[in-house]
Amino acid sequence: xxxxxxxxxxxxxxxxxxxxxxxxxxxxxxxxxxxxxxxxxxxxxxxxxxxxxxxxxxxxxxxxxxxxxxxxxxxxxxxxxxxxxxxxxxxxxxxxxxxxxxxxxxxxxxxxxxxxxxxxxxxxxxxxxxxxxxxxxxxxxxxxxxxxxxxxxxxxxxxxxxxxxxxxxxxxxxxxxxxxxxxxxxxxxxxxxxxxxxxxxxxxxxxxxxxxxxxxxxxxxxxxxxxxxxxxxxxxxxxxxxxxxxxxxxxxxxxxxxxxxxxxxxxxxxxxxxxxxxxxxxxxxxxxxxxxxxxxxxxxxxxxxxxxxxxxxxxxxxxxxxxxxxxxxxxxxxxxxxxxxxxxxxxxxxxxxxxxxxxxxxxxxxxxxxxxxxxxxxxxxxxxxxxxxxxxxxxxxxxxxxxxxxxxxxxxxxxxxxxxxxxxxxxxxxxxxxxxxxxxxxxxxxxxxxxxxxxxxxxxxxxxxxxxxxxxxxxxxxxxxxxxxxxxxxxxxxxxxxxxxxxxxxxxxxxxxxxxxxxxxxxxxxxxxxxxxxxxxxxxxxxxxxxxxxxxxxxxxxxxxxxxxxxxxxxxxxxxxxxxxxxxxxxxxxxxxxxxxxxxxxxxxxxxxxxxxxxxxxxxxxxxxxxxxxxxxxxxxxxxxxxxxxxxxxxxxxxxxxxxxxxxxxxxxxxxxxxxxxxxxxxxxxxxxxxxxxxxxxxxxxxxxxxxxxxxxxxxxxxxxxxxxxxxxxxxxxxxxxxxxxxxxxxxxxxxxxxxxxxxxxxxxxxxx
Numbered sequence: 001x002x003x004x005x006x007x008x009x010x011x012x013x014x015x016x017x018x019x020x021x022x023x024x025x026x027x028x029x030x031x032x033x034x035x036x037x038x039x040x041x042x043x044x045x046x047x048x049x050x051x052x053x054x055x056x057x058x059x060x061x062x063x064x065x066x067x068x069x070x071x072x073x074x075x076x077x078x079x080x081x082x083x084x085x086x087x088x089x090x091x092x093x094x095x096x097x098x099x100x101x102x103x104x105x106x107x108x109x110x111x112x113x114x115x116x117x118x119x120x121x122x123x124x125x126x127x128x129x130x131x132x133x134x135x136x137x138x139x140x141x142x143x144x145x146x147x148x149x150x151x152x153x154x155x156x157x158x159x160x161x162x163x164x165x166x167x168x169x170x171x172x173x174x175x176x177x178x179x180x181x182x183x184x185x186x187x188x189x190x191x192x193x194x195x196x197x198x199x200x201x202x203x204x205x206x207x208x209x210x211x212x213x214x215x216x217x218x219x220x221x222x223x224x225x226x227x228x229x230x231x232x233x234x235x236x237x238x239x240x241x242x243x244x245x246x247x248x249x250x251x252x253x254x255x256x257x258x259x260x261x262x263x264x265x266x267x268x269x270x271x272x273x274x275x276x277x278x279x280x281x282x283x284x285x286x287x288x289x290x291x292x293x294x295x296x297x298x299x300x301x302x303x304x305x306x307x308x309x310x311x312x313x314x315x316x317x318x319x320x321x322x323x324x325x326x327x328x329x330x331x332x333x334x335x336x337x338x339x340x341x342x343x344x345x346x347x348x349x350x351x352x353x354x355x356x357x358x359x360x361x362x363x364x365x366x367x368x369x370x371x372x373x374x375x376x377x378x379x380x381x382x383x384x385x386x387x388x389x390x391x392x393x394x395x396x397x398x399x400x401x402x403x404x405x406x407x408x409x410x411x412x413x414x415x416x417x418x419x420x421x422x423x424x425x426x427x428x429x430x431x432x433x434x435x436x437x438x439x440x441x442x443x444x445x446x447x448x449x450x451x452x453x454x455x456x457x458x459x460x461x462x463x464x465x466x467x468x469x470x471x472x473x474x475x476x477x478x479x480x481x482x483x484x485x486x487x488x489x490x491x492x493x494x495x496x497x498x499x500x501x502x503x504x505x506x507x508x509x510x511x512x513x514x515x516x517x518x519x520x521x522x523x524x525x526x527x528x529x530x531x532x533x534x535x536x537x538x539x540x541x542x543x544x545x546x547x548x549x550x551x552x553x554x555x556x557x558x559x560x561x562x563x564x565x566x567x568x569x570x571x572x573x574x575x576x577x578x579x580x581x582x583x584x585x586x587x588x589x590x591x592x593x594x595x596x597x598x599x600x601x602x603x604x605x606x607x608x609x610x611x612x613x614x615x616x617x618x619x620x621x622x623x624x625x626x627x628x629x630x631x632x633x634x635x636x637x638x639x640x641x642x643x644x645x646x647x648x649x650x651x652x653x654x655x656x657x658x659x660x661x662x663x664x665x666x667x668x669x670x671x672x673x674x675x676x677x678x679x680x681x682x683x684x685x686x687x688x689x690x691x692x693x694x695x696x697x698x699x700x701x702x703x704x705x706x707x708x709x710x711x712x713x714x715x716x717x718x719x720x721x722x723x724x725x726x727x728x729x730x731x732x733x734x735x736x737x738x739x740x741x742x743x744x745x746x747x748x749x750x751x752x753x754x755x756x757x758x759x760x761x762x763x764x765x766x767x768x769x
Contacts, residue, residue, distance in 0.1 A: 289304060551577075
């Protein structure tokens with residue numbers, strides 16, 4: 001049986017409600033299918049499609065062109081609209097398939113089928129891959145739906161509806177029951193609400209296709225597996241990440257990978273991502289640790305770390321865990337946590353750290369004990385033989401041994417310098433003169449050769465590089481939005497193929513980043529080559545991230561653009577989410593980056609600052625912020641306020657948050673009173689909050705009812721406390737706050753036990769499992 005692999009557009013169609021129609025009126029159902037087949041066959045042939053299967057009331061066909069497939073689908077749906085109307089769903093995706101005389105197989109077929117099942121009658125749904133091929137087709141209009149987690153598809157799929165006249169474009173919310181909308185960040189299976197992880201931080205970089213093999217270094221790393229830690233430490237551009245990723249690709253040990261950034265200096269965030277990386281090795285590892293990290297008041301760090309070590313010890317197979325770019329961490333708490341892990345590390349795990357500078361870990365002690373393997377700049381430098389392989393085989397330069405030796409000497413085997421030199425020499429006739437012409441420090445070589453590389457790029461590419469240098473991560477549609485151009489995804493692929501310092505961040509080659517060194521150079525040049533444009537570029541990035549559901553990135557770019565009003569709006573909008581996820585530390589960093597005068601006019605931000613302080617146990621600061629808020633509003637906690645007529649000078653972004661400020665202030669005062677053991681005041685403020693909140697506001701009513709119940713419990717009124725905490729528990733469950741719901745159930749069990757109602761407590765315990 002012959003098979004062939006092809007890149008095609010795959011179309012599924014299906015008559016919605018056909019089975020029910022068949023049961024009601026068989027003759028009418030058969031007439032509908034006959035009309036469907038007639039229109040389908042003629043239109044598919046007209047648009048050069050190939051019909052592969054009829055199944056019941058559905059069809060499967062393929063096209064060599066995504067544009068042909070979509071035009072075919074549009075024409076079909078317009079035909080199905082004519083009386084008698086045929087309610088047909090159509091879904092299209094592009095990708096590789098394996099085709100034989102008997103079957104068509106491939107993940108792309110599954111994606112196309114799932115996209116079709118997501119559609120509604122009269123609509124044409126397409127995947128993002130199809131959308132990318134239609135961007136310049138002015139005759140085809142589209143509307144973005146959402147990113148959906150489709151069944152049996154690992155990665156979320158962004159879906160668009162074709163919105164040409166005559167086609168049905170549903171409200172994305174109508175699709176809620178069909179499948180699960182994907183989170184803006186991909187979470188591992190064990191992660192619950194409130195623990196969203198950026199998937200690209202957990203992606204193991206793939207080996208480069210033409211990378212120079214370095215068996216001498218791989219052997220050193222293999223020998224180091226007998227110890228606890230492999231440290232790969234050198235300045236930028238020495239191939240640290242590339243070496244480790246190639247080692248992992250050839251290793252028989254599974255590996256978890258965590259690409260660190262500055263925000264990982266928060267210990268709870270670092271440990272959460274550490275567990276997420278661990279779950280790439282063992283799917284359910286660390287579930288208990290995540291529960292501890294998500295609790296309203298996490299236990300001491302040593303308790304969490306001990307639980308983490310126990311989870312690691314339960315993993316049967318030996319594995320690697322990589323912390324990439326550790327130099328970006330500036331946190332004594334994280335350093336102490338990693339030290340604790342190393343001191344008690346189970347033998348199954350081998351830790352790997354890549355860094356530009358030595359971390360604050362007990363390296364000397366580990367060195368003496370033989371627990372440490374170190375690769376440094378002197379080890380990572382290319383030998384003459386490796387330089388020859390890189391320059392002539394990977395870069396295709398065909399240099400003489402003399403020129404290779406000279407270049408290796410001048411760069412001291414520095415890989416980034418060699419790569420920049422190779423890019424600069426492409427197209428040059430007299431390469432020997434070029435090699436002899438430069439010398440000096442790494443900084444000199446970097447500046448000189450980066451300028452040479454940039455000057456040799458077409459103006460379009462050079463402009464793209466400079467404009468997108470403001471981005472930490474590169475994605476086709478994001479780059480389109482920032483630069484105002486089209487087809488950025490194709491250009492990113494071209495840059496990667498040309499070895500132009502572009503590093504893929506996922507295995508689908510959708511997300512990239514610039515090599516850190518090259519990004520530094522580009523950003524330095526952007527200020528001079530594109531004067532005054534940086535703020536505009538950051539603002540565009542902020543708008544794209546906001547529209548695509550990533551508010552943290554939107555805030556970061558708004559701050560970089562010095563667009564403080566926009567940053568304040570976004571910081572205000574994300575406050576409920578950050579508070580629910582116990583990420584107030586990160587939120588306060590954004591708040592502290594805003595002008596004090598601006599924050600002082602924004603009551604929702606002041607409330608967030610108050611709660612952030614209270615969550616840290618800083619009652620004086622929390623009370624001071626609440627007092628500042630009361631002065632700004634001219635009102636006291638529990639006093640209703642007209643959101644349509646705010647006091648002069650007051651600004652806010654979210655009218656609903658502003659409307660319920662008095663209730664939120666009363667809840668905060670109840671918390672403070674409870675902390676001071678002023679139980680009467682705590683009950684009074686909690687009741688005021690509940691009186692001001694509508695019954696459907698479960699998000700705010702939950703904490704208020706919980707505080708009321710806790711105060712009543714402390715007063716000895718167990719019956720009232722049980723009732724209030726039961727209300728809180730119901731509200732927590734209605735907003736899927738499992739952490740608080742579990743705490744509420746625990747309080748109820750304690751109350752039942754105190755009342756002697758042990759059987760009820762036991763039943764509640766069983767229901768809570």
